[in-house]
Amino acid sequence: MRMQVPQLFLPDLLYADGRSRRAEGLLVGENGRVLGIGVPESTDRVDLVRLPGKALLPGLANAHSHSFQRLFRGRAEGRASGGETFWTWREQMYRAANFVSPTELFGVARATFLEMICAGITVVGEFHYLHNDRDGTPYADPNTLAREVIRAAESVGIRICLLRTAYLRAGFGLKKHPGQQRFYEECDAYLRNLEDLAGEFKEQGQVSVGVAPHSIRAVPLADLERIAAFAQGRALPMHMHISEQPAENEACIAEYGTTPVELLAAKGLLNKRSTLVHAIHLSEREFEHVAEAGSTICSCPTTERNLGDGIFPADLAAKLGIPVAFGTDSQAQIDILEDARQSEYHLRLAQRERGILDGIHGRPIADRLLHSASGCGYQALGLSGGGLAPGDAADFFTIDLEDIASLGTDEESLAAQVVFGSGRSAIRDVAVAGRFVLKDGRHPLAAEIASRYREVQRRYVSGR
Numbered sequence: 001m002r003m004q005v006p007q008l009f010l011p012d013l014l015y016a017d018g019r020s021r022r023a024e025g026l027l028v029g030e031n032g033r034v035l036g037i038g039v040p041e042s043t044d045r046v047d048l049v050r051l052p053g054k055a056l057l058p059g060l061a062n063a064h065s066h067s068f069q070r071l072f073r074g075r076a077e078g079r080a081s082g083g084e085t086f087w088t089w090r091e092q093m094y095r096a097a098n099f100v101s102p103t104e105l106f107g108v109a110r111a112t113f114l115e116m117i118c119a120g121i122t123v124v125g126e127f128h129y130l131h132n133d134r135d136g137t138p139y140a141d142p143n144t145l146a147r148e149v150i151r152a153a154e155s156v157g158i159r160i161c162l163l164r165t166a167y168l169r170a171g172f173g174l175k176k177h178p179g180q181q182r183f184y185e186e187c188d189a190y191l192r193n194l195e196d197l198a199g200e201f202k203e204q205g206q207v208s209v210g211v212a213p214h215s216i217r218a219v220p221l222a223d224l225e226r227i228a229a230f231a232q233g234r235a236l237p238m239h240m241h242i243s244e245q246p247a248e249n250e251a252c253i254a255e256y257g258t259t260p261v262e263l264l265a266a267k268g269l270l271n272k273r274s275t276l277v278h279a280i281h282l283s284e285r286e287f288e289h290v291a292e293a294g295s296t297i298c299s300c301p302t303t304e305r306n307l308g309d310g311i312f313p314a315d316l317a318a319k320l321g322i323p324v325a326f327g328t329d330s331q332a333q334i335d336i337l338e339d340a341r342q343s344e345y346h347l348r349l350a351q352r353e354r355g356i357l358d359g360i361h362g363r364p365i366a367d368r369l370l371h372s373a374s375g376c377g378y379q380a381l382g383l384s385g386g387g388l389a390p391g392d393a394a395d396f397f398t399i400d401l402e403d404i405a406s407l408g409t410d411e412e413s414l415a416a417q418v419v420f421g422s423g424r425s426a427i428r429d430v431a432v433a434g435r436f437v438l439k440d441g442r443h444p445l446a447a448e449i450a451s452r453y454r455e456v457q458r459r460y461v462s463g464r
C-alpha cells in the first residue's frame, strides 16, 4: 500500500546525518526517502509514528555476503571438519555449494537474510558465484540461482545488490577443481549473463546488480580488464576479493611479477566504484593506491578472525581517508556491529592501546564506526543511503532504550553504546524505504522461514 502523506517517525533519540539528537523526528516521503529531520510545527499533515523508549539509527549495510555459507555454520570449527586453515575450510564450503538445489538455495538465503534483518541490516551486497547445476552445466536460464537469491531477499524485505561473480578458473596454472563446478563460466558467457540480469533489474526498487570478478586468482588479467570496462561503461559497482591470504599475493607475484593491488593500480582498474574485499596483506604503498583511486575497502573482521586471515590495519586506512565498509562474508556470525567493534578491538590487542581509531581526521571513534557500518556500505553498493540525510533511502533500525543492555543510554553516549555495548540484542524494529520489515522484534514470515531452513539443514547433515 502506498503512503498518501509523509510519515514522521518520532523516537526518543535519533542518530541521523552523523550525530545524535533528542526530540527530533525523521520525515519520510511517500517515495521511501528522507525528506528532512526535525519536527514540523503541525503534525496534522503527516502520518505520525511514535517510537517511545526507542532510538532510531541508519540501517546497517552488509557489503559482503555469501548467503549459502550459513548452511555449515558451526560445522567447520574443529580440525577434523576443515578447521585447520582457510584452505581446508574451503573444502567444507564446496560441500555446501554443491549441495543446494535452487529451491534449497532460496530457503537458506531467506533464513540468512532474515537473520540480517534481525541484526539491523537493511541492505546486503550478495557476492554470488553459484551459477551452474551440480554437474557444472549451465541452467536453461543461467541466472536461475541468482534469481533465487534475489527472490529470497524480496520475500524477506531486505534491499539487495546482487554482485554477480565471475569465477573463470581455479588459479594460475591450476586444473579445474571439482568443488568449483557450479562457479565456472567463460568470460563471454559471464558478461552476457551479467548484462541480462543487470538489464532486468535496472531501476527496480530494492534490487540492483553489480559486478564481481572473484579474485586475481580466479580471473585472468585480460578478462579482468574486459569485466572492469563493462562495469565502468555502465557505472556499476565492482567488488573483488583481494589479499585475504598471503598465498594469494604469492600466486599473483608468480604469474604477474607483482602483488594484486599493484597490478590493479598499474592497469588503471581501481576507481571510486571499486570495492576491495579484505585487503589485509597490503603494503603501505598499496593502501596509498587505494586511497588515490577513491576506492572502498570492505573489511569482514568476524570472518577474518574465524578463518585466521590476519588483522586489517583499519588505522592506516582511516589516516589515508579510505572508506571502509563491513561484511559478514562466511556468516560465521551475522552482526555488523560486532564487525565494527572488532575492527577497533583487533588493533587494541595488537598494539596494546585503546582508542586506536578515535580522533583520526577529527572524527570520534563511534561516529567513524557507525559511518563505516552504514554509509560506507551503501556507497560501496552504489546506493544513496546509510546516513538518513535528506534524499537518502529511509532505511533504519531502532534499539529499545529499556532493554537491559541499553539502560543509561543518552544523547551523548548513543553512538558508542550501540557500537560497543548494547549491540544487536537491543534491536527491535527495522524499516526499509520507510516501511517496517521487523516490528517489535517480529517478522511475519519468521516461523515459515525457520521451518523450511531446518528441513534443508536436516538434508544437508544427513547427506540426503
Ligand SMILES: [Zn+2]
Pocket (backbone or CB within 6 Å): 064, 066, 127, 241, 277, 329, 330
Ligand atoms: Zn567472500
